[in-house]
Amino acid sequence: MQGKAENHFDYTLMAPGPVNLHPKVREILAHPMIHHRTPEFDKILAQALKRLKIVFQTEQPVYALSSTGSGGMEVLLVNTLSPGDSILVVNSGKFGERWAEMARTFGVQVDELKITWGQAVTPEHIAEKLKTKTYHAVLTQACETSTGVLHPIQKLGAVIKNYQHTLFLVDGITALGAVPLPMDEWSIDGLVGGSQKAFMLPTGMSFVSFSKKAHARFEHAKIPKFYFDIRKEIAANAKGETFFSSNVSLIKALNYVLAEIESAGLAPLFKTIQRRADFVAYLMETLGLSSYAAVKSASLTAVALPNSTDGQKLRELMEVDFNLTVMGGQDQAKGKIIRIGHMGYIQDKDQMHLATALYHSLQKLNMTPSISFIDFQTQMKNWLAQN
Ligand SMILES: Cc1ncc(COP(=O)(O)O)c(C=O)c1O
Numbered sequence: 325m326q327g328k329a330e331n332h333f334d335y336t337l338m339a340p341g342p343v344n345l346h347p348k349v350r351e352i353l354a355h356p357m358i359h360h361r362t363p364e365f366d367k368i369l370a371q372a373l374k375r376l377k378i379v380f381q382t383e384q385p386v387y388a389l390s391s392t393g394s395g396g397m398e399v400l401l402v403n404t405l406s407p408g409d410s411i412l413v414v415n416s417g418k419f420g421e422r423w424a425e426m427a428r429t430f431g432v433q434v435d436e437l438k439i440t441w442g443q444a445v446t447p448e449h450i451a452e453k454l455k456t457k458t459y460h461a462v463l464t465q466a467c468e469t470s471t472g473v474l475h476p477i478q479k480l481g482a483v484i485k486n487y488q489h490t491l492f493l494v495d496g497i498t499a500l501g502a503v504p505l506p507m508d509e510w511s512i513d514g515l516v517g518g519s520q521k522a523f524m525l526p527t528g529m530s531f532v533s534f535s536k537k538a539h540a541r542f543e544h545a546k547i548p549k550f551y552f553d554i555r556k557e558i559a560a561n562a563k564g565e566t567f568f569s570s571n572v573s574l575i576k577a578l579n580y581v582l583a584e585i586e587s588a589g590l591a592p593l594f595k596t597i598q599r600r601a602d603f604v605a606y607l608m609e610t611l612g613l614s615s616y617a618a619v620k621s622a623s624l625t626a627v628a629l630p631n632s633t634d635g636q637k638l639r640e641l642m643e644v645d646f647n648l649t650v651m652g653g654q655d656q657a658k659g660k661i662i663r664i665g666h667m668g669y670i671q672d673k674d675q676m677h678l679a680t681a682l683y684h685s686l687q688k689l690n691m692t693p694s695i696s697f698i699d700f701q702t703q704m705k706n707w708l709a710q711n
């Protein structure tokens with residue numbers, strides 16, 4: 325962190341997670357602690373677990389775990405697979421790579437379907453692979469955060485559901501709550517979300533759900549596990565509790581966010597996030613920049629930069645001069661892109677701040693936009709007023 329983030333009142337976080345917190349969430353997080361084995365907390369937990377189903381769009385139970393998103397990814401693996409099982413992992417960036425590595429750690433045989441960074445996997449890719457071998461599961465990100473790509477989950481689900489012995493496990497960490505991902509309708513067998521994304525909370529919780537087909541695997545899955553044995557959580561939830569100590573503050577804040585989603589519906593949330601992505605698309609077009617992702621997710625935009633512009637320097641300048649954080653690229657995309665998040669609590673004034681920061685920082689790096697700042701600012705304001 326090179327900026328002035330300690331001055332949190334005018335700091336803007338526009339990473340693809342963690343995200344700016346809703347003021348009400350910040351207030352809830354400052355409440356005095358209550359014990360998790362109390363009727364007061366039991367009520368909150370029951371509501372939150374029920375409301376999570378709205379975001380997952382499932383009839384199945386959703387479990388709320390004290391772990392980051394990667395812990396939730398591990399939960400999907402260890403509860404459905406055994407050492408020696410064969411799986412197919414879509415590796416289209418950093419997080420696909422992580423899931424493959426995680427599975428190998430547990431002795432699972434991994435075939436990787438490597439996709440060029442910035443591209444999406446196709447249903448044909450998967451269909452071809454499934455014809456050649458029996459896989460116990462196919463794993464993919466819904467949105468690969470390192471490239472900003474959205475994969476065609478609905479179409480993949482339609483292919484995989486025809487294979488009785490194959491589960492479809494989806495990392496929805498940067499997708500759930502930001503783009504439609506109806507678990508039941510799209511035949512997803514295991515789905516994981518993370519608190520620091522569209523759930524608008526701090527990092528520290530993952531949310532997971534399993535289809536009936538996946539549930540049937542629990543008793544046969546031989547990967548050793550203790551903390552992440554979902555059967556413990558199922559038994560505890562049946563008694564209205566979590567198995568381990570509950571993440572009281574985050575679950576209270578989660579329940580607030582979910583109550584808001586319940587009353588407004590999911591569609592307005594998707595629309596709000598899409599509007600932010602559309603604004604950034606307009607901003608890029610105006611500045612002569614393009615998308616790194618061939619198929620863009622509404623949850624973030626990966627902006628491709630000209631060779632002459634160093635993305636790391638650009639994001640540093642935005643942070644130092646404007647107290648605004650966006651992310652750079654990782655590995656092969658390092659220096660070549662910046663990634664702007666559209667989830668969390670972002671207002672139009674933050675979007676204007678982003679536009680200003682990007683314009684001036686590009687200028688400082690000698691990529692002078694062809695439009696004057698005054699005209700640029702007017703166009704951005706007009707877009708926000710009209711859309
Ligand atoms: C798609 C995706 N998967 C997994 C993760 C890992 O989540 P965590 O850092 O919460 O463990 C992230 C984090 O950004 C992500 O974006």
